[in-house]
Amino acid sequence: MNNHSFNRISWSVNIVPASGTAGKRRTASKAERREQLIKATIRSIASNGLSDTTMATVSGEAGLSQGIINLHFQSKEKLLLETLSYVVDEYKLLWEQAMEKAGSDSAERLSELVAVDFHRSVCDRNKLAVWFAFWSESKARPTYRKLCAARDHGYDRMLRRLCADLKAEGDYANVDPGSAARGLAAMTEGLWLDMLVSPRSMSRDKAKQTCRAYLAHLFPRHFSYKRAEKKIA
Amino acid sequence: MNNHSFNRISWSVNIVPASGTAGKRRTASKAERREQLIKATIRSIASNGLSDTTMATVSGEAGLSQGIINLHFQSKEKLLLETLSYVVDEYKLLWEQAMEKAGSDSAERLSELVAVDFHRSVCDRNKLAVWFAFWSESKARPTYRKLCAARDHGYDRMLRRLCADLKAEGDYANVDPGSAARGLAAMTEGLWLDMLVSPRSMSRDKAKQTCRAYLAHLFPRHFSYKRAEKKIA
């Protein structure tokens, strides 16, 4: 579940329906079957809700038989955990790769970070449904909370550092880096929620512009208001 | 379940445990019983998750018998819908009352609005769990989405208007009222999520400051950075 190349993630976005490439071939590799089932789980959570996601909805969505899940994941609980892991890992990987690609310029890095958060693969409504489904239950299920902590430990620190760097660079006396970082992170989550709940009134593009406007207000010498692109670059 | 007076909401914040005042009085009024059960439902969703909230967890939490819920709500589905309504209505009422109390000054109104969003009664972690539980399932359940739309139709329009007013008042050329409003609304939702998922790292106060910092950046002549209080007032 770890060594996805960036390309593989890219096509993984275009979800392969039940009768896709691998299809019902009697013998698919174990890894393929697992991924097929995880993707079916994502779709089922999105279209039925977590409460109404059953072994039957998942195996049905995958076009496979009832027993298949226990064969590959032992239990429903493990399937759900692996599904969450899958989405979390994918996000983390995307984010890390973006940071690698980005240069050392703080504004560029921050801009790249926003780009990733509103990347098509992240804002896929099915995956958003998964994120929020697990977040919702995280109070009741500590295991979920732990898995979701992906965003916090790396992302938050990085975000805060970038804000601090920009403040220093641009001499923004009024910016509190902590507050700025928290605000951006929260705004991003809130925009995800909007895209999930009312996709008609919130598009990926609109969401991205909203974040960039925020950055332009905080760091006007680094981010422009016009279409809120990063200045110069 | 609709005409809560403000007072009732006020005490509803201090959640009465299963054996509270009203308790098991053999003859509680219909309305009291219903509210008792709705509160038990909120607690159950928070501590068990929506998936694991059953008629038994709810009636157990309320300290009443199995059949009681069907007696008062006909079905589980109806109980859940009424619970969502309860939380939504409570929020809406709080918000409307704040608007009534507030003067006509736009900055003051906006400030009051933020105050409500981080009011203790709204940010109660149990209620947040309810909000997110239903938001999460809203893609699968149109009924939920409709009920949740409370925030949108009134709140959003009001928010947008206030931002537009401030822009005009303060001559903030760079502020796009729509974007500003969307950003604030999203940030608020994101901060709620943070309070739900990691209450240790996000307090109500911290959240409120984060929003105020946002406002200070957008409308510096109306909101101050210092402790991000509203200027003057």
Add this chain to the structure above:
Amino acid sequence: MNNHSFNRISWSVNIVPASGTAGKRRTASKAERREQLIKATIRSIASNGLSDTTMATVSGEAGLSQGIINLHFQSKEKLLLETLSYVVDEYKLLWEQAMEKAGSDSAERLSELVAVDFHRSVCDRNKLAVWFAFWSESKARPTYRKLCAARDHGYDRMLRRLCADLKAEGDYANVDPGSAARGLAAMTEGLWLDMLVSPRSMSRDKAKQTCRAYLAHLFPRHFSYKRAEKKIA
């Protein structure tokens, strides 16, 4: 499960079919329902075997619904354990009561003991099926073995003592009390097996005569050969 009067056991032998006295009355006492289900379990083990005894065969035999067993016993495993306990306790009680009734004469006591072992209630083929079903699995399931140990701790010691007493009384030089007791106990078990497996070739009466012949050979001055009745008494 403990305070059966002797009479209650007596009629409990005549198993009440599904539509018996208690029948389907919507509200039977908890104890009645449990007993009804235990008796259904005994019948199911006898007619389907332990391997093929399912929740469905038991509840069907009892003329009740599927969920009833979990309602009263939590799990199938617990139902089986309680069923075993029921049979064991019933046997133990019968045996203890016989010992109380019997006088202090050792031969009479021994005779009474044999009478109990081939009492109609003990040799009921359904109950024998239960005994052997659990004995068979006792190697794999220590819990079963523990419950079955009823026979050992009281019965064996008593048996041994009676044989020792008779030896002393009758001056039977060649009798080894331990061996005699073990032999009688084993023979009894073997005869039970015969009654279970081939009831046509082994009747209760025949079995009892076989044991009495054994006693007559060991203790000729206490037991007679003719119809193997206890001598004089």
Add this chain to the structure above:
Amino acid sequence: MNNHSFNRISWSVNIVPASGTAGKRRTASKAERREQLIKATIRSIASNGLSDTTMATVSGEAGLSQGIINLHFQSKEKLLLETLSYVVDEYKLLWEQAMEKAGSDSAERLSELVAVDFHRSVCDRNKLAVWFAFWSESKARPTYRKLCAARDHGYDRMLRRLCADLKAEGDYANVDPGSAARGLAAMTEGLWLDMLVSPRSMSRDKAKQTCRAYLAHLFPRHFSYKRAEKKIA
């Protein structure tokens, strides 16, 4: 599965564990594979109980793959029947060979018969578990009963005849041959049960002595009490 030579049985007593000589040799003869699986079945019944013996426990015990059993036995039912047959045939063979070896002297023959019944190969706890597992289900499954009838048709008649002969030879007025034979057979079965259920309190040797004491009491001029050896011989 029927024409075992004596030699094969002899080594079959020292059960070869899963990875034994024949082991996983890719090309084991059909007969070897079948025997390997039957032995695995015996072990599984003993250690898991008949209820919990599955295709997986058996193939696992044999160190082979899932499908192997259906390949060699078509169905689970047939595997079980063949396993029972295997144990039954082995016993019958042992017993017949003992009768062949023994001279024409009735006491010697009877003594030999007891020797076989407590032969190490017969009293193997795993095999006893198999016997009792099938006996237990025999009420529910006529097929099992038929297979188990091995003991009856030959053994019982032989036993009865030997008792009758001894009675004539020794002029034992009080011995009823039928009763004596039934008693011995039952005692043997009961002792087997004891060895199965509480091996610590009943050893093969103790069991054999118990039977011999029985014979000494019935036929004192043919069997001695001292260590219960056969007299003279």
Add this chain to the structure above:
DNA sequence: AATGAATGAGGGTTCATTCAT
């Protein structure tokens, strides 16, 4: 109005069996 025993559809899981490799 309230209880809680009872129901039975549907949940997750196991397992004998099949079949492509």
Add this chain to the structure above:
DNA sequence: CATGAATGAACCCTCATTCAT
């Protein structure tokens, strides 16, 4: 021959709902 992924019926159990009390 042998494997083991896949199937689907049937298992045990849960839970929303009903109803006699």
